[in-house]
Amino acid sequence: MNTFRYLFPILAALSLPAWAASAPDDLTEHLAACNVCHGARGEGATGSEYYPHLAGKPAGYLLRQLRAFRDGGRNYPQMGWLMRNMDDAYLQAIAEHFAALPPRTRVPDAPVRTVQPALAERARALIEHGDAARGLPACAACHGADLAGLEPAVPALVGLPEEYLVAQLGGWRTGVRRAQQPDCMADIARKLEPAEIRALAGWLSAQEHTEPHRPAAAGSLLPPLACAGLPHAQQVQP
Amino acid sequence: MSRLRRRLLFATIVLLPLLLIAAGWITLLYLQQGGSAPFQVPQGFARVVPDDPALAERGRALARIGNCAGCHTAHGGAAYAGGRAFVTPYGTIYSSNLTSDPQHGIGAWSLQEFRHAMRHGVSRNGVQSPVFPYANFARLPEADIDALFAYLATVPAVAATPAADRLEFPANLPGAMTAWRLLYYRPDPPRTAAPANARGAAIVEGIGHCAVCHGTRGLFASLESATRLDGGRVLGWYAPALNAQTLQTYAPGTVAAYLRGAAVDGHAAYGKMADVVAQNLQYLDAADADAVEAYLRALPPPAPSRREPANWALSAEQSARGDRLYDENCADCHGKDGRGKDGKYPALVTSSAITGPDPVNAIKLTLFGAVGPATPQNPQPYTMPPFAQKLSSTDVAALVSTLRARWGANPRPVSPGDVDAWGGIDER
Numbered sequence: 170m171n172t173f174r175y176l177f178p179i180l181a182a183l184s185l186p187a188w189a190a191s192a193p194d195d196l197t198e199h200l201a202a203c204n205v206c207h208g209a210r211g212e213g214a215t216g217s218e219y220y221p222h223l224a225g226k227p228a229g230y231l232l233r234q235l236r237a238f239r240d241g242g243r244n245y246p247q248m249g250w251l252m253r254n255m256d257d258a259y260l261q262a263i264a265e266h267f268a269a270l271p272p273r274t275r276v277p278d279a280p281v282r283t284v285q286p287a288l289a290e291r292a293r294a295l296i297e298h299g300d301a302a303r304g305l306p307a308c309a310a311c312h313g314a315d316l317a318g319l320e321p322a323v324p325a326l327v328g329l330p331e332e333y334l335v336a337q338l339g340g341w342r343t344g345v346r347r348a349q350q351p352d353c354m355a356d357i358a359r360k361l362e363p364a365e366i367r368a369l370a371g372w373l374s375a376q377e378h379t380e381p382h383r384p385a386a387a388g389s390l391l392p393p394l395a396c397a398g399l400p401h402a403q404q405v406q407p
Numbered sequence: 408m409s410r411l412r413r414r415l416l417f418a419t420i421v422l423l424p425l426l427l428i429a430a431g432w433i434t435l436l437y438l439q440q441g442g443s444a445p446f447q448v449p450q451g452f453a454r455v456v457p458d459d460p461a462l463a464e465r466g467r468a469l470a471r472i473g474n475c476a477g478c479h480t481a482h483g484g485a486a487y488a489g490g491r492a493f494v495t496p497y498g499t500i501y502s503s504n505l506t507s508d509p510q511h512g513i514g515a516w517s518l519q520e521f522r523h524a525m526r527h528g529v530s531r532n533g534v535q536s537p538v539f540p541y542a543n544f545a546r547l548p549e550a551d552i553d554a555l556f557a558y559l560a561t562v563p564a565v566a567a568t569p570a571a572d573r574l575e576f577p578a579n580l581p582g583a584m585t586a587w588r589l590l591y592y593r594p595d596p597p598r599t600a601a602p603a604n605a606r607g608a609a610i611v612e613g614i615g616h617c618a619v620c621h622g623t624r625g626l627f628a629s630l631e632s633a634t635r636l637d638g639g640r641v642l643g644w645y646a647p648a649l650n651a652q653t654l655q656t657y658a659p660g661t662v663a664a665y666l667r668g669a670a671v672d673g674h675a676a677y678g679k680m681a682d683v684v685a686q687n688l689q690y691l692d693a694a695d696a697d698a699v700e701a702y703l704r705a706l707p708p709p710a711p712s713r714r715e716p717a718n719w720a721l722s723a724e725q726s727a728r729g730d731r732l733y734d735e736n737c738a739d740c741h742g743k744d745g746r747g748k749d750g751k752y753p754a755l756v757t758s759s760a761i762t763g764p765d766p767v768n769a770i771k772l773t774l775f776g777a778v779g780p781a782t783p784q785n786p787q788p789y790t791m792p793p794f795a796q797k798l799s800s801t802d803v804a805a806l807v808s809t810l811r812a813r814w815g816a817n818p819r820p821v822s823p824g825d826v827d828a829w830g831g832i833d834e835r
Contacts, residue, residue, distance in 0.1 A: 202790035
């Protein structure tokens, strides 16, 4: 304890230059274009049918998405239009900006969405257990038991609008959304039935954390599938 | 006199003068587009590529300023292998393969043939469509053409022939490109003396081919001149007129800085020009950018129109709506007085989108937002939000019309139909 008492001012002094250096890099004023759809602090637009939140998602995930909008792996003309003349360095800074913001939590007065019990059960079975017979891992195996994501590149699944989730899983099925190979989410989406996609999207969009949940630390989960740029169980235990 | 003879005599008296007039007219057109020289593609010259790395490096820099790869590369394709589609009102035209492949590219061309193609738009592949800006490349100093030849010889061969053009009537008729040349191609007269600003002229009139967008087009995409920059709508955007008058609101040095990718007082390139700065002009060295600015500032404005300016008036409802929308959505960044803020957000009172003759840029920027290109001069550009989700076509029409009436030259008000027709977003 005594050691800490002496160490603390030293640590604080050491961390001060880092803080001072990062302050001028605050991109809030630069990124006014993002607010319209993604909220003033990346928390998502309240009541939006479509636009996802960005705050607190892993920076590695956000960077990959920004590059995909620019280079063609994700096709959304408005995003492509804004990204088209940005370089990787700026996209990295934007990704880090949103990753550092507090993760989305339930809006206090938001209406509670209900999901039909049969659909909710189907969704929860896939999320917690997957379906081994079809080679479908549990969603929670990669996205975390609290579905808040995993550093450095697996996003949170809760708090996303239903239509957005349907569009993403549908996009993977049809090849409109593409990630680097191996594109594990494309494989998973193609194994899901359309009714399951609707059930998952409906249930997930009704879930929100009341306290901010950060993505799980890198390496704290070993995803069972090979996904681009992530360590996975088979790699570690051949 | 038999009937036959009478008819022949009549035909001779009436038709012969008509035939002579037609022949004379075609001869005149033929001479005006440059006579027979453009059609005589040099043959029999050996291909000699100069072994001169410095020359090739100079060619590489020129090709980057001139966006050669931008046109001659398909999206996601191999560099310079051609195949990028140009959708025009006259059909779809695919750019050619410029790699060093002897069969599919230009790897078998002599320097003489390359010079000829650059100056006249005619090669062993025939008369090229005017999508290829040979009217501008004709203004390039020969040393620059030779440098481009040396550089292109170093581009790795790609054995692929781009898709054949799919032209529409009348461009699909045999000899259509030759007929277009006769009717519309008027090479600028050769210089009698070296221009005062040779470097600026070589970039603006030559490799930069600025007139392709900033020129005013007439019938069948014709340009009166490869050197006039009187402004025009191209690919859905308005490229403003560039001359002493239109640039006078920008302080000395700011045009050069803008071209190299800086955002002076928040004025960065947007729309198609953002692509041009990001891909090409940010690589201008400082002296060249200064030369371009000096050249543009020395261009005389076009003669004023003799037409009476129309006296448009906005409806009170449109104007009140526009004022309210500006205060709610725009004034935070652009200022209540439209003079911008803190050097971060640009002034609107001097913006060509507001003061220029064509409202299309203001419509597109309002709908889809804007970002300047990220460059070393402006690594983290400020961004303008899109408003397509928030504002209706009626709102955008009222807003754009109000601002253009407030700070512009009393232009025709924009209708919601204009917003719908012109507001499309660009996709790659």
